[in-house]
Every structure is written in C-alpha cells, then in structure tokens.
Amino acid sequence: xxxxxxxxxxxxxxxxxxxxxxxxxxxxxxxxxxxxxxxxxxxxxxxxxxxxxxxxxxxxxxxxxxxxxxxxxxxxxxxxxxxxxxxxxxxxxxxxxxxxxxxxxxxxxxxxxxxxxxxxxxxxxxxxxxxxxxxxxxxxxxxxxxxxxxxxxxx
Numbered sequence: 001x002x003x004x005x006x007x008x009x010x011x012x013x014x015x016x017x018x019x020x021x022x023x024x025x026x027x028x029x030x031x032x033x034x035x036x037x038x039x040x041x042x043x044x045x046x047x048x049x050x051x052x053x054x055x056x057x058x059x060x061x062x063x064x065x066x067x068x069x070x071x072x073x074x075x076x077x078x079x080x081x082x083x084x085x086x087x088x089x090x091x092x093x094x095x096x097x098x099x100x101x102x103x104x105x106x107x108x109x110x111x112x113x114x115x116x117x118x119x120x121x122x123x124x125x126x127x128x129x130x131x132x133x134x135x136x137x138x139x140x141x142x143x144x145x146x147x148x149x150x151x152x153x154x155x
Contacts, residue, residue, distance in 0.1 A: 001053060002036040003097075004068045007060035011035060014054035018043040021055075032057070044074060059101060068096045 005011055011032040013021035024034045037053050045051050059065060068082035083092035 001072070002034055002070045003053075003055075004034045005032050005057060006067075007062065007065065008032050008057045009060075011055055011057040013037075014056075016051070016053065019051075019053075021053075059099075063101060065099045065101065066096045067099065 009031050011023060013023070013035055016037070018040045019037050020040070022036045022038070023032050024036065025032055035055055039045075066084075068080070071079045071081070073079075079094060081094045082096045083094050084096065085098075086092055
C-alpha cells in the first residue's frame with residue numbers, strides 16, 4: 001500500500017507487526033512525498049479482513065487534501081485509488097481519499113480593542129494544529145480501511 005502525501009512537510013508511521021513502512025522524501029526539501037507499507041513474506045490481509053495503517057502528519061494549510069493511494073496484491077493485481085470526484089458530484093469507481101479540513105472555532109480570531117474591554121486570553125495555535133493532525137490522520141486511516149475492505153470483497 002502506497003499513499004501519496006501532497007503538501008506534507010513531515011510524517012511518522014505507527015509500528016505495525018508484520019509490516020514495514022518506508023517514507024519517500026524529496027531529496028531537496030526533505031518533505032515527505034509518500035509512505036509505503038509492505039507486508040512481511042507470508043503476511044498481508046485476509047480476504048474478509050481489513051487493517052488500519054496509521055500515520056501522523058503535519059497537514060498543509062489548505063481546505064482540502066487528497067491522498068491518492070495504490071494497493072498491490074500478492075497475485076499482482078494493482079488498484080489505484082486516485083480518481084477525482086466526478087463533475088456531476090458522483091463518486092468514481094476508485095476515488096482518491098479526500099480530507100476536508102475545518103476552520104478553528106468562531107471565537108478564536110483576534111480583535112484589537114481598547115484595554116478596558118473584556119477579552120479572552122490568547123489561545124496557542126498548537127491546539128488547532130494538533131486537532132488538524134489527529135483528525136486528518138484518523139480520516140486517512142478510515143478511508144484506507146474502507147478502501148481495503150471494499151477491494152477484499154471483490155470476487
């Protein structure tokens with residue numbers, strides 16, 4: 001399983017017994033381009049099962065991120081999950097996992113006022129980044145799990 005990580009500056013994978021993970025980095029910038037999980041010989045995922053491939057990434061500052069993925073099977077079959085949504089809003093046969101990022105709470109923006117106005121204490125941006133990181137990683141893992149489950153149901 002290979003997942004492209006467009007716009008991702010850094011990534012870490014969770015250790016998974018029976019699998020190895022390799023991060024492919026851009027030589028010039030050091031940014032992570034993709035992650036590939038490979039099953040140990042004799043390992044893999046049974047036809048009626050699925051696996052969660054977890055990773056932690058720093059998401060780009062954008063509204064939507066696409067994570068095109070490629071699945072390779074022991075029998076040589078390759079399935080690419082890289083198709084964009086259809087113009088009519090329908091879903092293609094092999095859609096690329098998409099993640100829509102939410103903005104922070106409405107009250108988290110800063111206003112400049114007079115000193116006698118009651119104001120909320122400044123909130124660090126780290127909490128927002130952590131929420132984006134965890135939410136993004138969870139959605140990517142869920143999308144990959146669904147994709148694997150759907151492919152495994154194939155006769």
